[in-house]
């Protein structure tokens with residue numbers, strides 16, 4: 242989605258020539274865009290917006306993207322937001338010689354549109370997985386000053402209002418059981434569909450990786466890191482291993498401040514030992530689903 246120059250109050254970006262990606266090393270939506278750029282060998286200037294330090298809430302950044310989220314692509318002074326739209330834009334402006342990352346076939350194009358949309362819809366649940374199961378609440382929650390800055394800086398944006406409300410509720414109560422259940426249910430539904438789609442293919446759309454593999458890779462990586470038991474979808478698990486083995490995919494996962502990764506790893510181990518990882522949420526949820534499916538669990542008519 243291209244933002245109109247009139248809405249940009251941080252005017253300096255309108256003079257940036259070439260390709261610039263405002264992103265955060267550990268942000269999954271940023272990783273998605275970086276993987277496509279790496280696969281295509283497109284050179285760009287990476288400008289870190291440190292989400293861990295709240296840089297997305299500054300007047301400077303909100304003057305570029307009033308939604309207060311990364312990634313943002315600036316190309317010759319034009320500002321583009323929304324990672325999936327940015328992927329499309331990159332494909333259009335920098336077509337690859339070897340193969341197209343977006344399919345040409347009409348049926349596959351429709352499927353790609355739908356599955357990219359589904360992946361975008363899952364983002365709210367990905368936030369639940371990250372903030373509930375990968376980072377301690379005390380580290381992840383935002384301060385009141387940060388939330389105030391987030392809400393007040395930059396032009397009004399309903400998307401940002403929702404994000405700020407989410408962070409406020411998270412600061413007060415953390416991730417609720419209901420949010421966790423909804424997240425594993427959404428992951429299970431989406432991953433089951435992908436698992437069926439794979440059949441005997443190497444990648445989601447066939448023998449070559451496509452933009453769908455990039456987009457779903459970062460979702461899979463985050464959920465698996467949080468403890469989601471990907472083994473319950475065996476074909477998808479195999480595909481995930483294949484994705485991890487691809488250098489351009491793997492290299493984008495480990496960039497950025499090491500302490501974020503170390504804290505994440507230790508915290509994950511702690512949750513696993515206590516039996517409170519996303520896996521335990523999944524087990525509890527799937528037991529309940531199975532019980533509801535059996536005659537014993539049905540309400541008497």
Ligand SMILES: N[C@@H](CCC(=O)N[C@@H](CS)C(=O)NCC(=O)O)C(=O)O
Pocket residue numbers: 268269270271292297309310311312322323324325361364
């Ligand atoms: N739909 C947007 C979602 C962007 C988004 O939510 N980005 C996250 C990082 S993955 C972010 O910037 N969050 C701000 C924060 O954590 O405060 C997209 O695909 O670009």
